Amino acid sequence: MRHALTAVLERNSTFTADFATEPYEAGWAAEARWFVKTLALEGEEPALELTAQISPDGLHWCDDDESTARITTEPGLVSLRVREFGHWLRLRATLRGGDPKAKVLIYLALKS
Amino acid sequence: METTHVPADDLRRALIAADPRLSKFNPLPRILAFDEFNTGTHGWCELIGNHDGHGDLDTVDVHMRDFRPPQLSSCDFFDIGTHAAMSGNYALKVATRPVTGHTAVAIRRLTMAQRGVVQFETYFTYKSEAATAESSLGNSFGDIEWDGNLHPSEAQFGAFTVATDLCDGEGIRYHCVARYQNTDLDNRFTRRWIYPVVPEPTPKENLHNQENLSPVEDFTAPDPADWRALDEEPQFLCYNEVPTKVNWHYLRWQFDTRTRTNIELQVNDRVMDMRQVPVPQYADKYDGLENLLNFYVSVRTHSPVRNFLFLDSALISVDW
Numbered sequence: 001m002r003h004a005l006t007a008v009l010e011r012n013s014t015f016t017a018d019f020a021t022e023p024y025e026a027g028w029a030a031e032a033r034w035f036v037k038t039l040a041l042e043g044e045e046p047a048l049e050l051t052a053q054i055s056p057d058g059l060h061w062c063d064d065d066e067s068t069a070r071i072t073t074e075p076g077l078v079s080l081r082v083r084e085f086g087h088w089l090r091l092r093a094t095l096r097g098g099d100p101k102a103k104v105l106i107y108l109a110l111k112s
Numbered sequence: 113m114e115t116t117h118v119p120a121d122d123l124r125r126a127l128i129a130a131d132p133r134l135s136k137f138n139p140l141p142r143i144l145a146f147d148e149f150n151t152g153t154h155g156w157c158e159l160i161g162n163h164d165g166h167g168d169l170d171t172v173d174v175h176m177r178d179f180r181p182p183q184l185s186s187c188d189f190f191d192i193g194t195h196a197a198m199s200g201n202y203a204l205k206v207a208t209r210p211v212t213g214h215t216a217v218a219i220r221r222l223t224m225a226q227r228g229v230v231q232f233e234t235y236f237t238y239k240s241e242a243a244t245a246e247s248s249l250g251n252s253f254g255d256i257e258w259d260g261n262l263h264p265s266e267a268q269f270g271a272f273t274v275a276t277d278l279c280d281g282e283g284i285r286y287h288c289v290a291r292y293q294n295t296d297l298d299n300r301f302t303r304r305w306i307y308p309v310v311p312e313p314t315p316k317e318n319l320h321n322q323e324n325l326s327p328v329e330d331f332t333a334p335d336p337a338d339w340r341a342l343d344e345e346p347q348f349l350c351y352n353e354v355p356t357k358v359n360w361h362y363l364r365w366q367f368d369t370r371t372r373t374n375i376e377l378q379v380n381d382r383v384m385d386m387r388q389v390p391v392p393q394y395a396d397k398y399d400g401l402e403n404l405l406n407f408y409v410s411v412r413t414h415s416p417v418r419n420f421l422f423l424d425s426a427l428i429s430v431d432w
């Protein structure tokens with residue numbers, strides 16, 4: 001049987017500036033999927049741009065070129081797939097618009 | 113009259129001694145759980161506070177909303193790559209945020225089939241996160257000046273805790289707790305085993321004031337004055353200088369749910385008698401927690417550096 005593990009990286013957290021999730025180590029996993037539930041998105045034409053990042057050491061990061069960034073402009077659930085990553089994952093989020101404010105719940109679903 | 117108990121016990125001990133996976137432990141007669149984290153998380157998961165009947169996570173107390181999900185770590189570091197664990201490749205890693213006072217907690221939930229002696233054993237290590245050019249706090253921190261051997265990383269580690277949440281028969285709820293305090297809140301080495309003299313704050317206490325305690329409050333016992341040293345002797349552990357070397361330590365802790373007291377704590381070559389350590393009970397009686405037998409481990413940073421507690425494996429055994 002394959003191993004599966006879901007981690008909650010942000011829990012109803014509110015951001016008013018760009019942020020990245022805490023580093024998550026998952027060398028055992030072959031596939032990963034981010035789920036981002038935007039609970040509230042406020043401001044002037046606000047947008048939340050989400051990019052998967054990978055790292056060999058949990059300290060230094062680059063964007064994962066193989067996964068597609070997501071832009072969300074309203075509350076709801078979106079997901080991003082990541083495969084064949086190095087052993088560390090995080091999600092980089094950019095907030096756009098005037099005085100943007102985003103409240104999010106972020107899951108990382110992993111499978112061996 | 114000779115009974116069969118003695119030879120049966122000899123055989124049992126011989127079988128444990130001959131098993132490379134178990135022989136590093138000293139289990140009581142019945143093994144409830146044997147968690148080698150090379151094979152998964154074995155039920156160790158993030159602790160959070162309670163939410164309301166609408167599934168609204170905004171109703172979780174702010175000081176219990178962010179205890180971080182545990183990770184299955186191959187102990188990867190920037191300087192050598194994979195260090196790996198003791199029993200296999202993976203260890204359970206409990207990691208704080210890089211925020212002074214932040215705590216991460218992993219919990220395992222069981223119930224008791226009987227009252228009696230309960231023993232928790234683990235092979236553990238503790239580390240601060242390695243620095244980068246951007247995150248470095250310099251070569252001097254707390255009591256340490258980097259000299260080629262001593263490394264400031266060791267002074268950036270706060271404390272780790274082994275603890276329980278127990279409730280029995282008459283709704284009596286209490287926590288047996290032992291904490292290794294590496295540094296005080298001023299980042300000075302204390303290296304003491306300490307215990308709290310008050311029970312943990314509960315969600316019910318904060319029901320109408322969820323911001324009563326801040327997210328960086330010490331959730332086990334928020335007031336530093338509510339902690340006592342087990343004795344005056346510091347215990348020096350093997351941090352091994354830099355944040356990227358992992359040496360595994362043995363810990364064995366016993367308590368008795370008949371008497372609702374601690375028994376003893378062994379950490380490597382030191383055995384500490386805990387029989388006189390008071391175990392505060394909640395004044396309220398609890399419904400719905402019948403025979404609660406929860407174990408948790410936590411790590412708290414006293415610096416703006418991520419702190420990690422790694423468990424290679426854990427074994428929970430009982431005398432019933």
